[in-house]
Amino acid sequence: MFFVDTIELSGLGNRSYLAGGERTAVAVDPPRDIDQVIAAAARRGVRIAYVVETHVHNDYVTGGLELARITGASYLVPADARVSFERVPVRDGELADVDPGAGLVLRALATPGHTPHHTSYVLEENGTAVAVFTGGSLLIGTVGRPDLVEPRLTEHLARAQHASAHRLAAELPEETAVLPTHGFGSFCSSSQAEGSSTTIGKEKATNEALTRDVDTFVADLLAGLDDIPAYYTHMGPANAAGPAPIDLTPPAVADAGEIAARLAAGEWVVDLRNRVAFAAGHVSGSFNFEAEGQLATYLAWLIPWGKPVTLLAESPEQLAAAQRELVRVGIDRPAAAATGGPADWLPEGETPASFRRAVFADLATRHPAEGVVVLDVRRDSERAGGYIEGSVHIPVHTLHRRVDEVPEGEVWVHCAGGMRAAVAASLLDAVGRDVVAVDDSFDAAEKAGLVLRTS
Structure with a gap:
C-alpha cells in the first residue's frame, strides 16, 4: 500500500x-x-x-x-x-x-x-x-x-x-x-x-x-x-x-529609533499587518505587504534585490511565518524586526500616518472630476479585459520605479481585489501622495456606474 x-x-x-x-x-x-x-x-x-x-x-x-x-x-x-x-x-x-x-x-x-x-x-x-x-x-x-x-x-x-x-x-x-x-x-x-x-x-x-x-x-x-x-x-x-541551509531564528529587534534610522537610510520597512489596519495607522514611509497575501511573491518582485528589509508584525507568530515565506524566495534574513503596532514602532509623541479606503461605488461619486486620478495597478493581461475610462495604468510591480509618472491629484488606486491596491497605496503614501485605496472587487466597478473600456 x-x-x-x-x-x-x-x-x-x-x-x-x-x-x-x-x-x-x-x-x-x-x-x-x-x-x-x-x-x-x-x-x-x-x-x-x-x-x-x-x-x-x-x-x-x-x-x-x-x-x-x-x-x-x-x-x-x-x-x-x-x-x-x-x-x-x-x-x-x-x-x-x-x-x-x-x-x-x-x-x-x-x-x-x-x-x-x-x-x-x-x-x-x-x-x-x-x-x-x-x-x-x-x-x-x-x-x-x-x-x-x-x-x-x-x-x-x-x-x-x-x-x-x-x-x-x-x-x-x-x-x-x-x-x-x-x-x-x-x-x-x-x-x-x-x-x-x-x-x-x-x-x-x-x-x-x-x-x-x-x-x-x-x-x-x-x-x-x-x-x-x-x-x-x-x-x-x-x-x-546549491542553496545554503536556512536560519529561521528571530531577527534582531528594532526599536522606534532604529526603525526611523533604517527608513532614513533608504532601507525597506515592511508592515505585515492586514491592509485595513495599515491604512488606519502606520509608520510613515513603511510599505504594506500583508502576511496573509502573496507576501513572498510580491515583496520579492518589488524590492530591489539585496536591499535590507525590516519586518513589522503584529505578533512573533506572524513574524516567524513571514520569515519562512521569504526564505523560500531567497530573502534569507531580515535586517531587523519588531512586533506590536504603530504605538510601539514610532518615537514618543509621533502620530501614525494613515490614508483612506473606499469601494468602487465611492469612486463613482468622484470620477471623472478635476484633480482625481484613477490608478490601475493590475497586470497588462488583466487590463486588456477591461479598464475604467480615463484611468492611468502602472502595474504594481513597476510602480516603485515609476511613482513620478502618477499625475498630480488625489490618487484612487485599485487592482482586482484590494491586496495589490493596498501595496500601491502604501508606496504612494510613503512619498507623500494623497491616496485612496479601493478595497473592492473589480467586478463591482461597472455595477457602480463607472464606464469601462477594452483595448
Missing part, C-alpha cells in the same frame, strides 16, 4: 510531495524550509530514501540539497541540468526503488518544455502507474510556462511542452493521478485553472495541450504569457549553485 502526502506552499502557489510505503519514501520538489517535509515523514514513520527534483526551479529556492544531506537520501536531479553540486544524475527511463517491500518504484520520464531538462516521475505500484509527479510539465488544465529559461528557446520549449503532455497521456493509464508542483496560483503556470486534483483521463478531455494541435496550442500559449516576477532571475542560479 502506498501513500502520497501533499505539502502546500500556498503563498507561492506550489506543492511538494512525500510519497512512499510502510518504511521508506521519496520527497519531490521539496521547499527550502525542509522541516515540514521531515515532520511529514516522521508522522508516517518512514525514512526518506530519495529526494528528487523535476527541474532546476525558477520560482523558488529548493530545499532538496539540504534535505538529502540531512537524511542521507539519494539526491536525484535530471542529468542534463547544469548544477555545481554532487547529485545522482537521472535519465529517461531510469528506475529508483522507493519501497521495495511495497513494490513501489519511481520511473523517470523526460518531459522537456518548462525547462530543457525537465523530468517527470511515475510512481508505480507492482508495475502499475498510480501517480505521476509532473512538476512544471502537465498541470491542471494547462502547462508550465516555457519562457523562463531563455527568450530564444521559448517557442521551441512551447512545442516541447505539447509533445511532453502527449507523451504522458499516451504512456500512462487514464486513472493515473497527476501531481504537479506548479499551477495553484504560481506564476510558473502558463495560465490558471480551477481544481485541486486531476488524472491523466481528465486532462486528456480538458487540457488544451491535449485537445489542440501543436500550432494552435503554441500560438495561444505564447500570446497568453504573463509578466515574469523580477526575482525569478535569481532563483535558477541559486538552485544550480
Whole structure:
C-alpha cells in the first residue's frame, strides 16, 4: 500500500510531495524550509530514501540539497541540468526503488518544455502507474510556462511542452493521478485553472495541450504569457549553485529609533499587518505587504534585490511565518524586526500616518472630476479585459520605479481585489501622495456606474 502526502506552499502557489510505503519514501520538489517535509515523514514513520527534483526551479529556492544531506537520501536531479553540486544524475527511463517491500518504484520520464531538462516521475505500484509527479510539465488544465529559461528557446520549449503532455497521456493509464508542483496560483503556470486534483483521463478531455494541435496550442500559449516576477532571475542560479541551509531564528529587534534610522537610510520597512489596519495607522514611509497575501511573491518582485528589509508584525507568530515565506524566495534574513503596532514602532509623541479606503461605488461619486486620478495597478493581461475610462495604468510591480509618472491629484488606486491596491497605496503614501485605496472587487466597478473600456 502506498501513500502520497501533499505539502502546500500556498503563498507561492506550489506543492511538494512525500510519497512512499510502510518504511521508506521519496520527497519531490521539496521547499527550502525542509522541516515540514521531515515532520511529514516522521508522522508516517518512514525514512526518506530519495529526494528528487523535476527541474532546476525558477520560482523558488529548493530545499532538496539540504534535505538529502540531512537524511542521507539519494539526491536525484535530471542529468542534463547544469548544477555545481554532487547529485545522482537521472535519465529517461531510469528506475529508483522507493519501497521495495511495497513494490513501489519511481520511473523517470523526460518531459522537456518548462525547462530543457525537465523530468517527470511515475510512481508505480507492482508495475502499475498510480501517480505521476509532473512538476512544471502537465498541470491542471494547462502547462508550465516555457519562457523562463531563455527568450530564444521559448517557442521551441512551447512545442516541447505539447509533445511532453502527449507523451504522458499516451504512456500512462487514464486513472493515473497527476501531481504537479506548479499551477495553484504560481506564476510558473502558463495560465490558471480551477481544481485541486486531476488524472491523466481528465486532462486528456480538458487540457488544451491535449485537445489542440501543436500550432494552435503554441500560438495561444505564447500570446497568453504573463509578466515574469523580477526575482525569478535569481532563483535558477541559486538552485544550480546549491542553496545554503536556512536560519529561521528571530531577527534582531528594532526599536522606534532604529526603525526611523533604517527608513532614513533608504532601507525597506515592511508592515505585515492586514491592509485595513495599515491604512488606519502606520509608520510613515513603511510599505504594506500583508502576511496573509502573496507576501513572498510580491515583496520579492518589488524590492530591489539585496536591499535590507525590516519586518513589522503584529505578533512573533506572524513574524516567524513571514520569515519562512521569504526564505523560500531567497530573502534569507531580515535586517531587523519588531512586533506590536504603530504605538510601539514610532518615537514618543509621533502620530501614525494613515490614508483612506473606499469601494468602487465611492469612486463613482468622484470620477471623472478635476484633480482625481484613477490608478490601475493590475497586470497588462488583466487590463486588456477591461479598464475604467480615463484611468492611468502602472502595474504594481513597476510602480516603485515609476511613482513620478502618477499625475498630480488625489490618487484612487485599485487592482482586482484590494491586496495589490493596498501595496500601491502604501508606496504612494510613503512619498507623500494623497491616496485612496479601493478595497473592492473589480467586478463591482461597472455595477457602480463607472464606464469601462477594452483595448
